[in-house]
Amino acid sequence: xxTENQKAWFFVLPVLVLVAFNALIPMMTVVNYSVQETxxxxxxxxxxxxxxxxxxxxxRFHAALGRQFLFTGLILAIEVPLGIAIxxxxxxxxxxxxxxxVLMALPMLIPWNVVGAMWNIFTLPDIGLLGYFLNHVxxxxxxxxxxxxxxxxxxxxxxxxxxxxxxxxxxxxxLVSIPDAYYQAAKIDGATNWSVFRFIQLPKMKTVLTIAIxxxxxxxxxxxxEPFVLTGxxxxxxxxxxxxxxxxxxxxxxxxxxAAAMSLIYFAITLLVSWLFYTLMTKDDLN
Amino acid sequence: MLSWMxxxxxxxxxxxxxxxxxxxxxxxxxxxxxxxARKGVLGLTTTRGDRLFITLLGTSxxxxxxxGLVGMPLWSPLGLAIAWGCFTxxxx
Numbered sequence: 001x002x003t004e005n006q007k008a009w010f011f012v013l014p015v016l017v018l019v020a021f022n023a024l025i026p027m028m029t030v031v032n033y034s035v036q037e038t039x040x041x042x043x044x045x046x047x048x049x050x051x052x053x054x055x056x057x058x059x060r061f062h063a064a065l066g067r068q069f070l071f072t073g074l075i076l077a078i079e080v081p082l083g084i085a086i087x088x089x090x091x092x093x094x095x096x097x098x099x100x101x102v103l104m105a106l107p108m109l110i111p112w113n114v115v116g117a118m119w120n121i122f123t124l125p126d127i128g129l130l131g132y133f134l135n136h137v138x139x140x141x142x143x144x145x146x147x148x149x150x151x152x153x154x155x156x157x158x159x160x161x162x163x164x165x166x167x168x169x170x171x172x173x174x175l176v177s178i179p180d181a182y183y184q185a186a187k188i189d190g191a192t193n194w195s196v197f198r199f200i201q202l203p204k205m206k207t208v209l210t211i212a213i214x215x216x217x218x219x220x221x222x223x224x225x226e227p228f229v230l231t232g233x234x235x236x237x238x239x240x241x242x243x244x245x246x247x248x249x250x251x252x253x254x255x256x257x258x259a260a261a262m263s264l265i266y267f268a269i270t271l272l273v274s275w276l277f278y279t280l281m282t283k284d285d286l287n
Numbered sequence: 288m289l290s291w292m293x294x295x296x297x298x299x300x301x302x303x304x305x306x307x308x309x310x311x312x313x314x315x316x317x318x319x320x321x322x323x324a325r326k327g328v329l330g331l332t333t334t335r336g337d338r339l340f341i342t343l344l345g346t347s348x349x350x351x352x353x354x355g356l357v358g359m360p361l362w363s364p365l366g367l368a369i370a371w372g373c374f375t376x377x378x379x
Contacts, residue, residue: 028292029292044295275344
């Protein structure tokens with residue numbers, strides 16, 4: 001007995017083929033590289049799981065992983081509450097709605113490397129607007145090419161500037177989908193602003209916020225271009241995130257085997273965190 | 288044609304294993320649709336596909352943890368991974 005129309009599968013087929021070519025096959029190649037050693041010319045030597053062991057026990061990997069988690073944790077802790085706050089204070093009706101939306105979308109339209117270059121020039125101590133202002137007007141010593149703290153502050157600020165809009169737009173989409181009846185009911189019950197937020201707006205925004213946090217987690221955990229252009233991973237190694245380290249190993253040192261092993265470990269971490277987060281956030285809905 | 292992918296037998300077997308597991312799931316799904324969803328001991332509602340995913344993800348972590356903390360040989364984590372897979376398909 002045929003109960004369901006299975007035609008939809010054919011519509012998914014093109015995506016499946018695309019994913020196979022741009023994700024699955026490269027991924028399989030990375031798995032193959034991770035157990036071999038090569039000196040170029042497409043000649044490979046079996047190495048077993050040595051690279052995995054080497055990466056898992058390397059101080060350099062632990063340090064980069066620690067910095068990566070610190071970075072992602074910090075930007076999520078700033079961007080999510082800030083994004084919600086901005087979305088809450090944006091107008092829901094009137095001519096200011098499109099103005100606000102366009103203003104919010106602007107930073108996201110700028111390519112990553114341009115953002116990196118912009119902030120690099122913006123924060124240079126002698127010629128940059130911000131750098132000059134801090135150093136020569138306010139008298140605060142600020143040089144992100146010398147001071148790791150300044151480099152971190154700059155990278156975090158840059159990411160917040162670039163990506164808070166994503167959280168804002170998603171949260172705003174969740175907010176405008178709440179029918180007026182909810183607010184009227186809350187008003188009749190004499191609900192405070194906090195209870196309206198806690199019991200109406202936040203639950204209604206849950207799905208879009210889940211997507212926002214997942215996107216921001218994955219994006220920031222894989223961040224490469226912006227810190228690379230801004231600080232080049234320096235000063236020293238202080239802003240060398242996992243992906244910058246990975247590219248250094250793969251292209252700088254041409255150690256394809258260790259780089260492949262590292263990227264698989266990196267992938268496993270991203271996958272686990274994303275899966276855990278998604279499962280926990282949607283657990284109640286499914287049950 | 289495939290030389291650039293640098294295939295080895297062990298890695299090929301890993302992928303053959305994963306794809307055949309997915310194939311078995313497809314056959315099971317055709318025979319009894321719905322994915323056999325149930326609420327397991329972790330409080331999650333899982334289908335057969337979810338349980339395979341949890342098994343594979345857990346397996347990779349068991350092996351990685353063993354490699355990082357203990358090292359070769361990998362017979363013990365293999366046993367652990369099989370036990371984890373059985374537990375996942377039985378209880379989770």
